[in-house]
Amino acid sequence: MDILVETSARHLHITQADLETLFGRDAKLTWKKDLSQPGQYACTERVDVVGPKGKFNMSILGPTRPATQVEISLTDARMMGITAPVRESGDLAGSPGAKLVGPAGEVELKEGVIVAKRHIHTSPEDAEALGVKDKEIVDVVINTMERALVFGDVVVRVHPNFRTSMHIDTDESNAAAAGGEVYSNIVK
Amino acid sequence: MDILVETSARHLHITQADLETLFGRDAKLTWKKDLSQPGQYACTERVDVVGPKGKFNMSILGPTRPATQVEISLTDARMMGITAPVRESGDLAGSPGAKLVGPAGEVELKEGVIVAKRHIHTSPEDAEALGVKDKEIVDVVINTMERALVFGDVVVRVHPNFRTSMHIDTDESNAAAAGGEVYSNIVK
Numbered sequence: 001m002d003i004l005v006e007t008s009a010r011h012l013h014i015t016q017a018d019l020e021t022l023f024g025r026d027a028k029l030t031w032k033k034d035l036s037q038p039g040q041y042a043c044t045e046r047v048d049v050v051g052p053k054g055k056f057n058m059s060i061l062g063p064t065r066p067a068t069q070v071e072i073s074l075t076d077a078r079m080m081g082i083t084a085p086v087r088e089s090g091d092l093a094g095s096p097g098a099k100l101v102g103p104a105g106e107v108e109l110k111e112g113v114i115v116a117k118r119h120i121h122t123s124p125e126d127a128e129a130l131g132v133k134d135k136e137i138v139d140v141v142i143n144t145m146e147r148a149l150v151f152g153d154v155v156v157r158v159h160p161n162f163r164t165s166m167h168i169d170t171d172e173s174n175a176a177a178a179g180g181e182v183y184s185n186i187v188k
Numbered sequence: 189m190d191i192l193v194e195t196s197a198r199h200l201h202i203t204q205a206d207l208e209t210l211f212g213r214d215a216k217l218t219w220k221k222d223l224s225q226p227g228q229y230a231c232t233e234r235v236d237v238v239g240p241k242g243k244f245n246m247s248i249l250g251p252t253r254p255a256t257q258v259e260i261s262l263t264d265a266r267m268m269g270i271t272a273p274v275r276e277s278g279d280l281a282g283s284p285g286a287k288l289v290g291p292a293g294e295v296e297l298k299e300g301v302i303v304a305k306r307h308i309h310t311s312p313e314d315a316e317a318l319g320v321k322d323k324e325i326v327d328v329v330i331n332t333m334e335r336a337l338v339f340g341d342v343v344v345r346v347h348p349n350f351r352t353s354m355h356i357d358t359d360e361s362n363a364a365a366a367g368g369e370v371y372s373n374i375v376k
Binding site for chain 2: 073074075086117118139143146147148149150151152153170171172174175176177179
């Protein structure tokens with residue numbers, strides 16, 4: 001079974017409280033376009049995420065979440081001067097913070113800046129077809145013309161709402177020359 | 189046999205003529221520190237390499253060469269707005285150019301901007317021990333804690349002057365979380 005590879009550029013997820021600090025009282029996220037995972041969408045709202053050495057203007061992905069989380073690549077982390085750990089989404093304890101700057105205010109984020117651990121979203125049905133379980137760590141091959149590789153340390157996440165796809169960051173995508181429509185396969 | 193992994197950040201090699209255009213008549217490269225390959229060194233001279241969307245200030249690696257060559261990552265290429273191909277060093281035909289800006293002048297480079305193809309430098313003796321030949325394409329495993337992977341499409345370059353090491357760019361290094369002293373092994 002081929003798994004679509006999707007590249008996640010730097011972005012953030014945000015709490016309703018932080019959204020209101022940055023964009024004003026009663027601010028709401030504005031839908032811009034759907035993402036591949038059902039219910040997830042890119043928003044028109046953007047914020048500056050500021051580190052000791054540099055900043056990036058990043059888009060917010062909705063809906064709002066219980067914790068604000070900034071996802072960057074290790075290349076981004078170096079440019080920003082932030083030592084961000086490779087973590088699964090939501091595993092933020094002890095991660096570094098950053099300053100968020102919006103049109104209505106600023107948030108001094110105490111923690112929440114991570115480099116996303118590469119992962120596969122899949123449904124229970126597809127997980128069975130793939131022969132994998134939730135939280136399983138697998139190897140995944142990407143056979144591009146110029147930069148074929150096998151990613152180890154890929155975590156599988158199974159949920160009825162998930163559409164099967166692999167998410168990697170821009171460093172990983174570039175290391176595989178995985179621009180365009182690229183598919184991967186779990187190595188068994 | 190373990191192979192030291194070295195990460196090449198964006199840099200350029202330069203002709204004597206371009207060096208003089210950028211730094212003035214009779215300009216010479218100034219040694220700053222030796223690199224792992226014998227005879228190669230980083231220089232104190234730096235230039236801005238300018239693309240349609242952005243620029244980076246890059247260090248020059250000496251000695252001078254028969255052709256000016258800019259080596260960037262695909263992340264850099266995107267930020268600069270340059271569609272750089274993955275190529276072996278010296279294979280510059282049809283590659284894009286960029287503007288080089290130095291303290292004494294500018295060079296409109298017509299071609300020479302590439303993303304270096306990942307490669308292993310090795311001596312004839314080590315090549316024999318590794319069981320590989322010049323120009324062979326091999327798979328190489330890097331077993332980091334968080335981002336283990338196997339790079340395909342790694343080209344072997346054998347020369348009596350080479351010290352055995354693997355060279356990857358910053359995207360590839362980050363995809364493997366290969367900061368610090370990391371070793372790799374050819375997969376046979």
